[in-house]
Amino acid sequence: MTAALEAIGITRRYDQGGLTVEALRGVTLTIGSGDHAAIVGPSGSGKSTLMHILGGLDRPSSGTLRIGGRDVAALKPDELADVRNRTIGFVFQSFHLLARTTALDNVAMPLVYRGLRGAERRRRAREVLELVGLGHRTGHRPSQLSGGEQQRVAIARALVTEPAVLLADEPTGNLDSVRGGEILDLLDDLNRERGVALVIVTHDAEVAGRARRQIHVKDGLVTEAETVA
Amino acid sequence: MRIAEAFRVAVGALRANTLRSALTMLGVVIGVAAVVILVAIGTGAKVTVERQVQGLGSNLILVVPGQLQFGSAPSASRLRLTDVDEVGRIVGDRNRVAASVASGENVRAGTKQEYATIQGVTETTLAVFSRHLSAGSYLSRSDVDTRRRVAVLGATTAQKLFGARNPVGLQVSIAGVRFRVIGVMSVRGSALGVDQDLDVHIPITTAQRLFATERIDALAVRAPDAAAIGDLGNRIKTDLQDRYSGQEFSAVTQEQILGVLGSILGLLTLVLAAIAGISLLVGGVGVSNIMLVSVRERTREIGLRKAVGARQRDIGIQFLIEAVLLTTVGGCLGIAIGVGVSMAVDALTPLPAIVTWWSGALAFGVSVAVGIIFGVVPARRAGRLDPVVALRTE
Numbered sequence A: 001m002t003a004a005l006e007a008i009g010i011t012r013r014y015d016q017g018g019l020t021v022e023a024l025r026g027v028t029l030t031i032g033s034g035d036h037a038a039i040v041g042p043s044g045s046g047k048s049t050l051m052h053i054l055g056g057l058d059r060p061s062s063g064t065l066r067i068g069g070r071d072v073a074a075l076k077p078d079e080l081a082d083v084r085n086r087t088i089g090f091v092f093q094s095f096h097l098l099a100r101t102t103a104l105d106n107v108a109m110p111l112v113y114r115g116l117r118g119a120e121r122r123r124r125a126r127e128v129l130e131l132v133g134l135g136h137r138t139g140h141r142p143s144q145l146s147g148g149e150q151q152r153v154a155i156a157r158a159l160v161t162e163p164a165v166l167l168a169d170e171p172t173g174n175l176d177s178v179r180g181g182e183i184l185d186l187l188d189d190l191n192r193e194r195g196v197a198l199v200i201v202t203h204d205a206e207v208a209g210r211a212r213r214q215i216h217v218k219d220g221l222v223t224e225a226e227t228v229a
Numbered sequence B: 001m002r003i004a005e006a007f008r009v010a011v012g013a014l015r016a017n018t019l020r021s022a023l024t025m026l027g028v029v030i031g032v033a034a035v036v037i038l039v040a041i042g043t044g045a046k047v048t049v050e051r052q053v054q055g056l057g058s059n060l061i062l063v064v065p066g067q068l069q070f071g072s073a074p075s076a077s078r079l080r081l082t083d084v085d086e087v088g089r090i091v092g093d094r095n096r097v098a099a100s101v102a103s104g105e106n107v108r109a110g111t112k113q114e115y116a117t118i119q120g121v122t123e124t125t126l127a128v129f130s131r132h133l134s135a136g137s138y139l140s141r142s143d144v145d146t147r148r149r150v151a152v153l154g155a156t157t158a159q160k161l162f163g164a165r166n167p168v169g170l171q172v173s174i175a176g177v178r179f180r181v182i183g184v185m186s187v188r189g190s191a192l193g194v195d196q197d198l199d200v201h202i203p204i205t206t207a208q209r210l211f212a213t214e215r216i217d218a219l220a221v222r223a224p225d226a227a228a229i230g231d232l233g234n235r236i237k238t239d240l241q242d243r244y245s246g247q248e249f250s251a252v253t254q255e256q257i258l259g260v261l262g263s264i265l266g267l268l269t270l271v272l273a274a275i276a277g278i279s280l281l282v283g284g285v286g287v288s289n290i291m292l293v294s295v296r297e298r299t300r301e302i303g304l305r306k307a308v309g310a311r312q313r314d315i316g317i318q319f320l321i322e323a324v325l326l327t328t329v330g331g332c333l334g335i336a337i338g339v340g341v342s343m344a345v346d347a348l349t350p351l352p353a354i355v356t357w358w359s360g361a362l363a364f365g366v367s368v369a370v371g372i373i374f375g376v377v378p379a380r381r382a383g384r385l386d387p388v389v390a391l392r393t394e
């Protein structure tokens, strides 16, 4: 397996008026392409921080992160934005959809920053919405969609750029268990059929159990277990 | 393509807050409209005054005693009627020289009485000031030489005293002395705020006796052509100063009056524009303020856009376009309102207002610039937001 993401000795410190919080204290891990990993750990252990760094949204205080083999330390902010656009898909716990915008335009939005024309953007967005089972909801605004549908739109938005890695921070945290299960099935399918590497942040043991690898975060350090199934 | 998208997003954001956008725009609308209106009024005043000065007649040199300066009191005149001949000699044609002595007096005809400016003048006045008659004839050389009691009425005075009747051959009394009306002058309008149609012209000799004076107030010379004005003016001035030692004389031309008045009124227009510009600036501050609010409100949107690959510049441009859109739409509305109000002022009030293309262009340019200048700070703030922090914001 080639490495999609490679973290070596990563730390992340937050300085708050003389007080230093060390959210990550030397994390080394690799996410291979087509991988399926869960990041688990108690609240405040540094899961979200790790995910932001893995996705190139945040930069480590020290250590090396390679996305698709490229060291992010060498990238300018705009270059890093481009790397995010091309290789990473983010799914957030609170969806983060644009309220005044239709499902279709929400999904098409990342393609704006790839410089695609409007017609092409909408064609691809429609395709992905169909893939997540929302082909009949393209014109709806987020407020006209159920929570589960909103999360599917968010997943479609993460997929529209055909990323190598999908990073999901508590993707089922705001959903009931049935809807949550559907979302996880969808993610599993994507991983299996499209070969998208999945990294799911969760503190739900059941959610974590579906992944091939469990990465435990505790006090800013990681330990790893392989699911035997 | 990204610009087009940024434009679309900006329009959407402005329309989502229609009332707020409209109120923010209002500041710019008022500022731009004020610039256009005040410049129109300033320009109107300038053009009107210039027209009045030109109304005096072209190639005219006015010779008055004293130093012609704004703020200095006119000095007592030592000019005498004999100077007309002397100046006529310098000019080379006595018919090009007119002299006058003026005083305000009551004029009576029958039961009607009017206050009028009695101008004692030489018979050359009609030609020198290029005035015209609507009835009768003008003063003659012999009227002046023999001190006849004849009068030529200004159009307004004639109308007020005699109504529709033709006054030629009728009597008027000026300061209690009887005069025979021999002519009526055509409508002339006002020059420098003085209504020339209120004038009554009588022979200068008759006037000097009536006012019990030897003086004449001013000499007017009509130069043969524009090129001769400067030289002629100087020669007349030095000649008079030689003969009346210790007395200063001024020879002012229409161009000089125009120049002085023009620069004063031009300055006034600029001051008005600057005052209006301040309100435009205040409008710009309002835009900046609202843009900062908008950035704060949409922090999560900014974080999200950055997470999916927007660069600093993409975000910055989006907000900059929003600000510029606010001010340019406001600017266009302001120009429309400004032009409308200026035209209404011109039509409905005695104030002349002339809309100039440059005031509209300037106001529009300034409002675009205001959008850029006052949009840059919020746009930069938006572009530099840390996506992680932005996404955590609730």
Ligand SMILES: Nc1ncnc2c1ncn2[C@@H]1O[C@H](COP(=O)(O)OP(=O)(O)OP(=O)(O)O)[C@@H](O)[C@H]1O
Binding pocket: A014, A015, A016, A021, A022, A023, A041, A042, A043, A044, A045, A046, A047, A048, A049, A050, A203
């Ligand atoms: N911007 C910040 N400034 C200061 N401290 C921060 C900041 N972001 C996170 N932290 C701290 O870093 C630590 C890890 O936070 P993080 O959000 O990664 O935890 P988490 O594992 O995702 O928790 P949860 O399960 O509650 O989401 C916490 O102690 C948090 O207080």
Ligand SMILES: [Mg+2]
Binding pocket: A047, A048, A049
């Ligand atoms: Mg978290």
